[in-house]
Amino acid sequence: MTSTFIDRRDAGRELAALLSAYAERDDVIVLGLPRGGVPVAFEVASALDAALDVLVVRKLGVPWQPELAMGAIASGNAFYLDERIVDYAGVSKTALDEVIANERAELQRRETLYRGSRPPLDVARKVAIIVDDGMATGATMKAAAISLRRAHAPPASIVAAVPVAPLDSEARVAGVVDEFVCVLRPYQYLGVGQFYLDFDQTSDDEVRALLSQRH
Incomplete structure (x- = not known):
């Protein structure tokens, strides 16, 4: 039987229990990857009594198979491309450039929508905990970590x-993160939504509301 979380908030509470060493420290900032990672990050930040912010990341999906990530971009002009998937899927330079341009526009829209005129929280010399609702290829998490580095x-x-996350998930982000924390690493892994009873899409309004509660 597959273990499941009720929803993202429930998953966040379980994840927070594994991060208790970072509780009530003034050098910790929790960064949620919108949209789905923010409800998870909110519960983590609440449990740790830490500040919460967003780190906007956009997956670069194969044009005819958007769920297959061939890379990702993030705030701060971070860029990660998995050349193996680009070659395997036969994505042309023209098609790749179009995907990148579209996702950069959406990244900027979300930056403005979620944060407005409020500057990002200062992560200098602090512990940055990047939180998402799950991991598949690792492209999104890699781009987020690279943007901070x-x-x-x-x-x-x-x-x-x-x-x-998948069994080999830690290896996928090795070298760009200092620590990897995960509640479930199942042997059979079809996708993140498989492990949630409620995996409805997180709305922009919910992201903004959760951020305002922890700022």
Whole structure:
């Protein structure tokens, strides 16, 4: 029987229990990957009594199979491309450039929508815990971590934290994060939604509401 979370908030509470070493520290910032990662991150930040912010990341999906990530982009001009998937899927440079342009426009829209005029929280010399609702290829988490590494004032360490991920997930982000924390690493893995009873899409309004509660 597959273990499941009730919803993203439930998953966040289970994930927070594994991150208790970071509770009530003034050097910890929780960064949710919108949209689905934000409800998870909200519960983590609440349990740890830590500040919460978003780190906007956009998956670069194969044009005719959008759920298959061939890379990702993130705030701060971070860019990650999996050349193996690009070659395997036969994506042309023209098609790739179009996907990147579209996702950059959406990334900017979300930055403005979620944060408005409020500047990002300062992660310099702090522990940045990047939270998503799950991991598949690892492209999104990699892009998020790379964006922090390349920041003018990077964090002291980066923790990738997700409720569920494939067995080899830690190896997929090795070298770009300092620690990987995960509740479930099942042998059979078809996708993140498989492990949630309620995996309805998170709305922009919910993201904004959760951020306002922890800011």
